[in-house]
Amino acid sequence: MTYVVTGATGPFGRLAIESLLRRGVPAGEIRGIGRQIEKAADLGVEIRKADYEDGDALRDAFHGASKLLFVSGSELGRRAAQHANVVAAAVDAGVELVAYTSILNADTSTMDLADDHRATEKLLTESGLRTVFLRNGWYYEVYTAQLATYLEHGVAGAAGDGPISAAARADLADAAAVVLTQEPGQGVYELAAEVFTLADLAAQLTEVSGKPVAHVPLTGDQYREVLTGAGLPGEVADIVVGIDLGIAAGNLASSGDDLAKLLGRRPVSLREALAQ
Numbered sequence: 001m002t003y004v005v006t007g008a009t010g011p012f013g014r015l016a017i018e019s020l021l022r023r024g025v026p027a028g029e030i031r032g033i034g035r036q037i038e039k040a041a042d043l044g045v046e047i048r049k050a051d052y053e054d055g056d057a058l059r060d061a062f063h064g065a066s067k068l069l070f071v072s073g074s075e076l077g078r079r080a081a082q083h084a085n086v087v088a089a090a091v092d093a094g095v096e097l098v099a100y101t102s103i104l105n106a107d108t109s110t111m112d113l114a115d116d117h118r119a120t121e122k123l124l125t126e127s128g129l130r131t132v133f134l135r136n137g138w139y140y141e142v143y144t145a146q147l148a149t150y151l152e153h154g155v156a157g158a159a160g161d162g163p164i165s166a167a168a169r170a171d172l173a174d175a176a177a178v179v180l181t182q183e184p185g186q187g188v189y190e191l192a193a194e195v196f197t198l199a200d201l202a203a204q205l206t207e208v209s210g211k212p213v214a215h216v217p218l219t220g221d222q223y224r225e226v227l228t229g230a231g232l233p234g235e236v237a238d239i240v241v242g243i244d245l246g247i248a249a250g251n252l253a254s255s256g257d258d259l260a261k262l263l264g265r266r267p268v269s270l271r272e273a274l275a276q
């Protein structure tokens with residue numbers, strides 16, 4: 001059995017490989033793929049260099065793979081074409097199972113970010129490969145990475161009281177390892193541990209930190225001004241604002257318990273992530 005994990009040089013792929021190892025997969029049966037391969041050198045598994053732009057390199061890297069954890073890329077605007085290369089290489093390699101990290105509600109989401117995921121799910125479905133769609137909720141880390149700013153300025157955003165279904169990145173990566181190792185079959189998993197709003201986030205942070213943290217609700221235009229004023233390039237600010245407006249529209253709503261069921265335990269809560 002050979003488990004191949006793309007994005008092994010990023011946090012999600014790293015966590016998935018660590019989870020595979022913890023779950024008893026021998027290091028010799030795991031191969032990580034990335035571009036900046038030095039970032040994964042300490043994982044103790046084979047790491048191969050392959051860019052999603054390079055179909056030949058992907059085919060080589062997938063050779064002999066039984067199960068592929070296909071971690072979605074991060075280059076917006078290039079991803080749809082890159083992902084098509086990954087799917088074609090997986091077909092050529094005769095991979096038995098592909099688990100793809102998608103986005104919550106990929107089939108109905110109106111977020112721009114969802115377009116690439118929807119296109120990739122469609123390609124995978126049409127490929128004839130056995131697939132699992134891991135529709136990951138937002139990482140708590142998207143928010144915990146900004147705690148210093150929140151403590152100083154409050155939780156500003158344009159998401160209104162839109163629900164944010166989220167989980168610890170490590171739990172989502174662990175769920176991916178479960179899917180690869182335990183054969184739960186073909187399917188779609190909507191993966192989140194908890195649903196909160198930006199106001200809930202501010203309230204929980206107030207409790208955990210002991211300092212008052214306000215929710216600062218903004219319109220899309222106001223939020224864009226704040227972000228560009230803080231030095232974010234306009235096109236990045238547009239993406240961030242688009243995400244919040246998508247949240248306000250309910251695109252990250254999810255009430256299922258797929259994550260807890262896959263993990264066979266209670267996932268980490270937002271409060272625990274904030275406290276940590």
Ligand SMILES: NC(=O)c1ccc[n+]([C@@H]2O[C@H](COP(=O)([O-])OP(=O)(O)OC[C@H]3O[C@@H](n4cnc5c(N)ncnc54)[C@H](OP(=O)(O)O)[C@@H]3O)[C@@H](O)[C@H]2O)c1
Pocket residue numbers: 006007008009010011012013033034035036037050051052053071072073074075082101136137138139142
């Ligand atoms: N659910 C969420 O909240 C959330 C948040 C952010 C991102 N995501 C998605 O989840 C994915 C994994 O999360 P992460 O935190 O590990 O993201 P990340 O830190 O952006 O890492 C992205 C990984 O994808 C690899 N990659 C990107 N473009 C590539 C290409 N052209 N060819 C080959 N590899 C490529 C990177 O390789 P190198 O480092 O070697 O270049 C890296 O290993 C992201 O790529 C993104 O699609 C989800």
